[in-house]
Structures are given as structure tokens and as C-alpha cells.
Amino acid sequence: MEQHLKYFKKNVLEEIHNGIEMKAYDFMYDINRDHLDDISMSYFGSKITYGELFKKIEKCASALTALGIGKGDIITFVLPNIPEIVYLFYAVNRIGAIANMIDPRTNASAIMERTNVTNSKLLFVISDIADDKIYDYADNYKTERIIIITPADAFSKRKGLTAEAIGVKAIYKIKNYKSASCYITFQEFINNAGIEIKDSAYKADEPASIVYTSGTSGGIAKGVMLSNMAMNSMHRQQMSGQEGFDRQNTFLGCIPFFSAYGSMNGMHNSLCNGWNIQMIPKYNPNEFDMLIKKYKPNNSLAVPRFWESLVDNGRLEKMDFSFLILPTIGGDKISPASVNKINHFFETHGSKVKVIIGYGATEFGGAVSVTLSNYDIYKEGSVGVFFPECVAKIFDPDTGEEITGDERTGELYLHSTTMMLGYYNNKSETDAITYYDENGLKFYKTGDKVRVDKDGINWVIDRYKRVMMRPDGHTVGASPIENVIMSHDQVSNCAVVGIPLDDKGGVIPTAFIRLKDGVKGSHKEIIESIDNLCFKELPEREKALSYVIVDKLPYTLMGKIDYRQLETYTFDNKAIFVKDPLFDNIDIPEKE
Numbered sequence: 001m002e003q004h005l006k007y008f009k010k011n012v013l014e015e016i017h018n019g020i021e022m023k024a025y026d027f028m029y030d031i032n033r034d035h036l037d038d039i040s041m042s043y044f045g046s047k048i049t050y051g052e053l054f055k056k057i058e059k060c061a062s063a064l065t066a067l068g069i070g071k072g073d074i075i076t077f078v079l080p081n082i083p084e085i086v087y088l089f090y091a092v093n094r095i096g097a098i099a100n101m102i103d104p105r106t107n108a109s110a111i112m113e114r115t116n117v118t119n120s121k122l123l124f125v126i127s128d129i130a131d132d133k134i135y136d137y138a139d140n141y142k143t144e145r146i147i148i149i150t151p152a153d154a155f156s157k158r159k160g161l162t163a164e165a166i167g168v169k170a171i172y173k174i175k176n177y178k179s180a181s182c183y184i185t186f187q188e189f190i191n192n193a194g195i196e197i198k199d200s201a202y203k204a205d206e207p208a209s210i211v212y213t214s215g216t217s218g219g220i221a222k223g224v225m226l227s228n229m230a231m232n233s234m235h236r237q238q239m240s241g242q243e244g245f246d247r248q249n250t251f252l253g254c255i256p257f258f259s260a261y262g263s264m265n266g267m268h269n270s271l272c273n274g275w276n277i278q279m280i281p282k283y284n285p286n287e288f289d290m291l292i293k294k295y296k297p298n299n300s301l302a303v304p305r306f307w308e309s310l311v312d313n314g315r316l317e318k319m320d321f322s323f324l325i326l327p328t329i330g331g332d333k334i335s336p337a338s339v340n341k342i343n344h345f346f347e348t349h350g351s352k353v354k355v356i357i358g359y360g361a362t363e364f365g366g367a368v369s370v371t372l373s374n375y376d377i378y379k380e381g382s383v384g385v386f387f388p389e390c391v392a393k394i395f396d397p398d399t400g401e402e403i404t405g406d407e408r409t410g411e412l413y414l415h416s417t418t419m420m421l422g423y424y425n426n427k428s429e430t431d432a433i434t435y436y437d438e439n440g441l442k443f444y445k446t447g448d449k450v451r452v453d454k455d456g457i458n459w460v461i462d463r464y465k466r467v468m469m470r471p472d473g474h475t476v477g478a479s480p481i482e483n484v485i486m487s488h489d490q491v492s493n494c495a496v497v498g499i500p501l502d503d504k505g506g507v508i509p510t511a512f513i514r515l516k517d518g519v520k521g522s523h524k525e526i527i528e529s530i531d532n533l534c535f536k537e538l539p540e541r542e543k544a545l546s547y548v549i550v551d552k553l554p555y556t557l558m559g560k561i562d563y564r565q566l567e568t569y570t571f572d573n574k575a576i577f578v579k580d581p582l583f584d585n586i587d588i589p590e591k592e
Contacts, residue, residue, distance in 0.1 A: 003456030045162030060091035071096030096200025130177035223424035247274035252297035335486035359383035406454035468498030471506030
């Protein structure tokens, strides 16, 4: 038996597997069919019941059928979190087609490439980017139609709109995009509805969606194919170790639904819980605290820096947080110091809950490990325990041998019903991370250095790719340095990467540091204090050798620190180098 299963009830695997082999739409519908008056989504104050949701899905499915869309066809969506992405996702799923989910912030050529490579029959795109990213490429799209959706389309023919909704409707009253022969409006698309829908039969190992790996600057995003069973299994596994899954809880829908994490842990999970999703179509990361203040959601998913902002900017100092049930962190690492800081903030602001820490990967549809409710078995710095259905193996990346025993540290190989079917049209990349054990069970190599202790608790130590070699040949991990620096009382955030200094090989472990607001004093003195802390907490050759104070750290579109951009840094007079024998044979830049 896997170590982590002792934290769940005995029949948990049977409960997870029972009834998940069906289309995601059917699974979600069966859960909500007797609750049609409950609210499924709130959008600028306009409330959409589950009954309305199912009618909209049916209408979209009929319109798709009228255009000849059927089982196995791929439909591309370049949409933010608006009601139509929900209607269309489940409509496509109902008729057995596949949703190709693209981030609207993706550049124009990549949108076209991902649409054409998948041979998409239709492209649905938000009007706000039609001119800049679609119009000039329109003739090169292989799709039969490009359907333009505005953020105001959801209010068509609705009465009793809020002032907010009326304002949005006024903004988009006049068509604000160029006309192209292949464009049709969403209303023109819906006008095709009326034809009988052909519900497709469920078939195992068929993709429900294609989502893309985050692909930091210079990286190549891969299309991850996720199955219906993966979506349904994710919902069941998320329910297994948490409390607070009552119907009509509210969920802050700022995590983008075009991502694996957003579509499975956010959209599908929320609707399968009967929750009310507060749809946030345009999200400003610097206003997360204001969204929390405005909507007071019971549940929310966010990357670490968004939760940290609640504490750091002080704008919610007088607010009561007793409404929180499941505040969840995922998508990036967080230091123990930050976890303690956030939990202390909740405790002193009326909340009895603690932030839930998740770990996962796009290839597994989002989360695979999570701290259980109220930290019953929490250990500092950990990411909780694997979901019940996960099977984990730890391998030595150098020898390729499996590591056994009570305490294991190495590369995580993982199996789960939530894991991807493979990368779309990329067998070589899929095969490169695939492993079959002696029983023929399929695992994916995560590339993550993970520690699993005797109690089945997990720590993510680092990405193996984030290990750097100094010019003297010594290997240094980035995360341990970051964790120590983050514990310094003047540091808001930091990231450590290797920067080449000359042609002698190796890199200089360099810490890019953002100080807390209001910190005063010379940067040199602050760096000396931080380096002294690292000297006490880390082996001498495993700390940073240079430091750069920055106003802000770069982030990817998905809100993760953009390490690849930092790696392009060229040392200048902002860098402060520490004394080290390594530099005896290396010329370091002198301060101006």
C-alpha cells in the first residue's frame, strides 16, 4: 500500500473510480440536474443558474452540430474567463469534440500555429485581441470560421442587469474590431442552433481538451491532451482530503480556465461541487486583494505572490476573513516563512483556516499533492500528501535506479488517472518522459526533485533543471538558497539562477532580490546581512555568489517567476559579488 493512503478512508479508491468513466459534461450534469435553481456563475453581478447553464450548453452544442462539428473534431478557444468559455467547453465535450485551449496573451503567430497544427475546424476568440492578433493572419487560418465573442455577449437578451453589467454592455455596444470575410459574431453562430444534437458515446483514452505547458521565455509550450476520466478523477480526488465542499459555496474564478490547473481544479471541480463561480474575465495581478475584498469568496486558487500581497500591501488590514474556507496556493513554490506569514494574517483577521499548499503539473491536469484541511498532518515546507489515486516512485537521476525505503529523495516518477494521454502530435517528447514499471504500469518523469518521508509527506526540493554548476565544478541547487533568503526580514521575494561570467565554464549562482516596501539603507549593507544569514544556514559553497536588488521580478503569463528571462542577465554595476576563493582566477566586474 502506498504510504499516503493511510490518511484517507479505506474505500477511497473505490469511491474515486466509481462512475468517473464518462464524458466530463455528463459527469457535471448528473451532479447538478436536481439543483437547477442554484447559481453556477456570477458575471458582473448577473447570476446564471445551473438550469440556464444547461440550456446555454445545449444551444451551443446545437449550433456546433449545425456547422458540421462532431466527434473527434478540434475546436480552438482563445478566451478569458467569460461565461461562453464554460458553455462552449461543455458543448464541445457533449458532442465528442475536443477543446483546444489557448491563452489570449499568447503572441499572434503562436495562436495561429496552435490552431492550424491541430487542424481546428473553428476558432472562438475574444474581440479584444481580434485586431492585434487575428486580423492580419486571418487568411492564413485553416479554420472554417472565426467566431468573435465580446465580454458583453453574455448579457444579450438578459434583463435586470447591474450597473456593472450595463457599463460592460455599453463599452462593447459598438463593434470594436475590424471586419474580415471569415469572421462571424457569436450571435450569428448561436442563430445556427435548432438542429438536433447528437450526443457522443464515451470512449476511454480520448482527449477532452488540449492545454499548454506554461513555456517560459524562450521555451516551447507543448500541447497536453487530457481525458474525460482525468477531469472527473481530479474532482473526486480533490474532495477526498478536504472539508468545505458544500453546494453554493463561492469560488473566485481568476485562475484562467485555459490552463490545466484552471480548467480542472478550477472550472470543472467548482461546477461538480455545485459552487457559484465568480467569473473574472480580466485579471490584474496587483488587484487580487481588491477582488477578495469585493467578492469575499469561500474558495480560491492563486499563485503564492497573490496571497502574499494580502499581507504585504496592507490594504485589507481591517477586513474580517471569516468567509474563507479553502484558500489554495499552487503553480509555484512558496517559502515556509511566507506560509507562516499568510496563516498568521488569516488567524489575526477572523479566519480559522490555513492556506492549502498544492503541487502539480500540467501533465497531470494540475494538482497531485496537497496539504490536508487544517494541517492535521502538515510538516513545515511540505506540499502535503499525494492524492489517493497517485502512485509515486523515486529514482536516482544519475544511476536510473529506483530508490526504496522509508525516506526517499530523487526524481519523482508519477502515475495517476489524471495524467495526460500524451503531448499532441509529439510522440518523441511523450516517449522521453514515459516509464513503464515491471507490471506495465505507466509513469511520467516529472523532472522534479522530491523528498518523500516515512510518513508519506512530500517536499518539492527543486527542479533538476534548476541545479547549476559553479566554475569550480561544484553543483548548487537554487531552491535552498531562495528559501534562506526569503526568511530574511527585509526580503519580499527572490529568485536564484546561474549567470555565466567568462569563458571558463560554469555559472555564478546569482540571487535576484526584491526588497519589502519601505526598506531603507544601502543595498551593500542589506546584501551583507542577507549573505551572513546564508553563510550561517547553508554550506559555504552552496550559497549565492552575487546579488542583484531589483524593483520587481519577471513573471511568465501564468504568474510563475520567469527564470529564463533572469538567465539572460549580463553582470553590471548593480551586481554585488561576495568574497570567495572562486574569484581568485576570475575577473569580476568592478563597481563604477
